[in-house]
Amino acid sequence: MNWVTFLHKIKQNQIFRFVVIGVLNTLVDLAVLNLLLYLFRYQGIRVYPILKSISFIIAVANSYIFNKYWVFSVGTSPTIKESGKFFGVNIVGLFLNLVVASSTLFFLVSIFRNTVSTIVMANGSALLGTFAVAVMNFFLYKHFVFKSVGHE
Numbered sequence: 094m095n096w097v098t099f100l101h102k103i104k105q106n107q108i109f110r111f112v113v114i115g116v117l118n119t120l121v122d123l124a125v126l127n128l129l130l131y132l133f134r135y136q137g138i139r140v141y142p143i144l145k146s147i148s149f150i151i152a153v154a155n156s157y158i159f160n161k162y163w164v165f166s167v168g169t170s171p172t173i174k175e176s177g178k179f180f181g182v183n184i185v186g187l188f189l190n191l192v193v194a195s196s197t198l199f200f201l202v203s204i205f206r207n208t209v210s211t212i213v214m215a216n217g218s219a220l221l222g223t224f225a226v227a228v229m230n231f232f233l234y235k236h237f238v239f240k241s242v243g244h245e
Contacts, residue, residue, distance in 0.1 A: 107164060108231070114159040115227050119220070122152035126219055130212060138202060138211060142195050145219060149190055153183045165239035178238040186226040194222030 125148035133140050157179050161167050167175075198218035202211065 107235070110164040111160070111231050111234075114156065114164055115223075117159065118152045118156045119223050121155050122148045122223065123216060123219060125151050127212070127216070130215060138198060138215070141198060141215060142191055145191060145194055145222075146187065148219075149187050153180070153187075156183075160234055161239065165234065167239050175238060179234070182230060182233045182238060186230055189229065190222035190226045192222075193225045194218045197221050 126144060129144040129147060130141075133144060157171075157176070160179075161171065161175075195218070198215055201209070201214040201218065205214065
């Protein structure tokens, strides 16, 4: 198999596309989160759940567009039902993400308060929350939100 064929097969792989978009969404999430952490740096970690919610919501809006049209190849216009399912899944994801990220951050701060940067711990906690949600999202997007698509 040559490289062109290999790259074409990878591009057609739905899980690979989901991972690519997941990385993009994670970068959006972390960029917004870090901007907000910088802007609200004097507020301490008590505002972290609010800032994380804002960054998560912005990343979800990005996610909807890319998952609908590229990952799951749904070429139709968005419907209220489909959008509602997508955002419903992501509300569950938001709460899971917040529980994992916030509890991890508060735990890490209690242990490493003066030895590790709070920004580093906040980003690590955010990544752990993102991973927890990503697995759930793939299966719910594929089998619930965009299930009418007969791909893979």
